[in-house]
Amino acid sequence: MAHSVKLKAGDAFPNISATLPNDNTVLLSQPQEGMTWQAIFVYRGKHCPLCTKYLNELETYKQAFSDAGVGIIAVSADSKAQLQEHMEKLDISFPIAYGLTQAQMQLLGVYISVPRSEQETDHNFAEPGLFIVNEHGDLHVVDISNNPFVRPELGALTRGLAWIRDPDNHYPIRGTLNY
Template identity: 25%
Template sequence: MKNLKRTFILSIFVLIFVGSTKAQTGLKNGEVAPNFIAKDSEGKLINLKQLLKGNKSVVLFFYRGQWCPYCNKHIKNLQDSLQSLNAKGAYIVGVTPESDESISKTKEKTKASFSLVSDNGYKIMKAYKVDYIMEESLASKYKTYGIDVAKNNGAIDAVLPVPATYIIGKDGKIKFVQFDTDYKKRASVKEILALL
């Protein structure tokens, strides 16, 4: 009964989420990936241009937060395959609107050892066209289930990314995009490895 209730609730979130993200487009294959500079949760400076100088590619993904079971599963899958991804010359970066405190919870749940970045001000999400502002009714609905998006983000507004994955080649161009407003759909590790 508990799982049925959770499935029902998540289904409602999918319907609301899909309706509220129609304006989001993401970036496309072949586009130049916007450069960004940020500190990850360990204090390491993450500079896309510098990462591409030292690696064959960067796998950049956006996730909603430590409270999202689909995000945690995706991160865990990436962590479980990190050795294979690194062996193909890929550097993995996860971006979330959540605060560093919430990122710590993600790391506890997933054992992620790759870079996770708090996108304070949503600059990276905006550059990659994955940001969306939750309608007040949706943000309030999440709160009834114990998820305060604005608080988790350390902000006054409730902003989430469309969960998306980009593979950025050494030339700085995007060579793979997984962008789907259905937050349950993510790029598989198998798919990513095949394209590296």
């Protein structure tokens, strides 16, 4: 059985690009203008109502992320057409990208699911993952799940990021001991 390789806390985040709805390519780890860190939210796709709810909730925390100096982007393995359909149910202003490949999902170490039917979706897709990349391009916070029911609570996450980013706290990257 093949083993999934997980990114480790403190690792350099891989150079992974995806495509924005306007056809521009974006480097997922590149902080947005004025931000020094980047939060990358990997979501399942338009077929997932919990993803739609989470992405819309994420919009309400955009300012809290910004206050902590953290840009946000969401990405899935959906096609452009699927993302365009999904945008009709989303009320977001942060960047969202499509076209994550299976090789990219494997590089990220997210769990990958096979669709239950053609009605669900037409491609293998990533289960939820969150990767927060610091100003050095390193993975500072990571959270991956094998199903859509387990994701970081956004209020706790933004409060935690503000605390981590406060220089008075001297908070290192956690979970770096490899054995």
